[in-house]
Ligand SMILES: CC(=O)SCCNC(=O)CCNC(=O)[C@H](O)C(C)(C)COP(=O)(O)OP(=O)(O)OC[C@H]1O[C@@H](n2cnc3c(N)ncnc32)[C@H](O)[C@@H]1OP(=O)(O)O
């Protein structure tokens with residue numbers, strides 16, 4: 418119950434051991450957190466998974482940060498609490514770019530999430546779900562609580578911090594706000610701040626959730642019938658998933674083909690509609706709509722320059738790589754080239770992929786090459 422996973426005593430907080438069959442553990446802090454937007458949390462829990470062992474001089478720790486609907490299960494097979502295999506299984510494991518025989522890999526579930534960390538569906542101190550009372554969080558807030566987990570794990574400096582999309586925002590914020598703690602940095606498919614186009618797509622999604630009669634102002638978590646804004650969340654996912662893939666990919670894969678023996682002339686679906694329905698159904702089964710809103714809005718507020726000088730990126734001390742996906746229409750490569758130039762003076766690496774924004778999840782071989790190159794650079 419109070420044993421730190423590395424065998425090290427936690428500086429603050431308490432550890433709770435995991436699913437008996439899984440690797441997931443929880444770090445709980447009773448520290449009161451003051452959030453950037455003015456809200457507060459009277460303590461919090463972060464779920465996380467680890468692979469490998471922290472070495473004697475604590476120099477081999479790697480922080481892996483997930484995207485919007487990801488979780489702490491970055492690697493390994495599906496199992497209890499994890500209906501899918503790890504989302505970066507191609508990157509983490511023996512013989513892979515992040516090898517647990519060499520690295521101590523840590524993957525926390527984000528604050529505000531719904532896969533073990535404190536979020537709107539969690540129980541507040543009064544015994545009821547936070548629901549609409551869950552405060553607004555920012556990417557900086559997520560880093561603040563991850564820094565507490567870092568300290569509790571006995572890690573002073575990360576050998577590498579990496580992530581894509583929202584994970585890339587978190588990684589960048591780590592390197593800007595805590596430059597001495599990040600020796601290497603990999604930002605994939607993310608930008609220094611959210612742009613109007615990303616905020617606009619996000620707004621359409623959060624509006625779909627909030628307009629669902631099941632939303633009830635965000636207070637639906639304890640309805641005994643399990644009802645909630647499931648339709649709105651499904652619509653949000655359909656919109657989002659379209660932005661996560663390229664138009665060319667969708668055209669090549671699906672064209673205007675009908676789904677199975679359905680007839681679009683008689684109310685049946687096109688194959689691409691069925692594909693989006695499938696992704697919507699899958700997300701609704703595994704994700705909380707209020708977490709989706711909280712985290713989407715955290716991404717909208719991402720801005721490493723807020724309250725800092727225009728030279729904020731000059732704070733980064735890490736050996737840095739920024740990577741773009743060639744067909745990303747949500748975070749277009751121009752954003753990563755600009756970010757890379759401002760940190761390193763060079764353009765971003767480009768992952769050649771037809772899969773759009775999701776390329777950072779799909780093209781693990783190319784991501785692995787970038788990780789290996791970065792790890793082997795001398796600093
Ligand atoms: C359960 C968890 O905890 S997962 C948490 C971590 N997940 C994430 O971070 C990201 C969430 N997932 C995703 O974004 C994407 O699914 C990715 C990027 C991981 C996978 O991308 P890809 O491998 O390219 O998969 P793709 O987009 O082609 O989708 C494949 C699915 O669509 C289904 N599909 C394909 N065509 C159709 C169709 N015409 N009609 C219905 N379904 C279809 C496939 O059967 C497959 O289903 P399955 O995933 O249930 O096996």
Ligand SMILES: N[C@@H](CCO)C(=O)O
Nearest residue numbers: 484485486487582661
């Ligand atoms: N498809 C991924 C990436 C989003 O940026 C997710 O759902 O988390």
